[in-house]
Amino acid sequence: MVGTDELRFGPLGRSCAHLCVDMQRMFAEQTDWCTPWMPRVLPKVVRIVEAHPKETLFTRFVPAQMPGNGEGTWKRYYERWTSMTIAHLGADRVNLVPELSRFVPPAEMIDKHVYSPWLGTDLHERLRGRGIDTLVVTGGETDVCVLSAVLGAVDRGYRIVVVTDGLCSSSDEAHDAMLTLYHGRYGQQVETVTTDTLLRGWV
Template sequence: MGELTQEIPSQAVHLCIDMQRIFSREGPWATPWMERVLPNVVDLVGCAPERTVFTRFITPQRPSDLPGTWVTYYKKWRETTRERLDPRLLNLLPELERFAPPAGILDKRVYSAFADGRLHSELRGRGCDTLIVSGSETDVCVLSSVLAAVDYGYRIVIAEDAVCSSSDEAHDAMLALYRRRFDIQIEIANTDTIIDRWRV
């Protein structure tokens, strides 16, 4: 449990999910311990910024811009729609923004980074079959993106000290789920181990 089964290849990509100001203490969706994992995320990005893809969760201009239950969702969270939100809150945290470029940025409107096919196409173009995953939240956008990546056949390495959630209970439950139910496709390791085993 928690050990890497093999080296991380040089063509691996670090997928850093939604480390944005909207999820920091200054935003309406504050993830209280984002700041605690931020140094580990910075270390991962700094290891190979050109092998990093940041995602940003971009809220709609108004609730009706998205289909179905998203309308209900954004009626509840109307202050996060772009007609009301300070647009700077959609930016990456300043400590990470400086890495892009060479790091890439992929904007998304839903939880999964793979929803519209662009990310999978880019990763295949890079010859990537392994993803290192960090970011927020462990039980929402990280979960959705990781399971989509599993469906595509990627090897997943989650940096357990570089993911965070607004719910400690859900965070712990997700890491336990990954370990118990997806142990062949998902590996869990700490940042230092990942950096040590990544051949960049």
């Protein structure tokens, strides 16, 4: 594990929310975007949601409806990933994995069409309306959508707690590199802790 497993800036309280990124069937099942070790981190994520269901917001990455849809390079992207458009994949696979979908409600969902949950959504407004200034981040992939979520939150001034054993990627090398980056380069804005440490420190 990279870094010190502690909440360096103190315990978490009522101004904290849990942002769970893209724990969806299309990444858990045998598709071209399968994240093989999502099942390994899922029990950790479930523990966090069980402890704080009302404080949890799930994001869902919603792909293009048809190949060729999308602006700019996203059009080319879905020409490459035809199999992952809704027309080929099926709308049901956009859903959260069953182990997490049962928590909605009281947990909330945010749908997005790009990596970042901050673009084209009301996520920031929802959080600010609830007095949230701290985000616990779990989900996948560590080096793609989680990275985009974390950097967007940093830019908006949130305290970020990344749960190291609650993240997954299809690339072990990129996952490890991102944990090093979170702990080292963003050390004043991002804390890296395990699920056990998080739950002990979120009162």
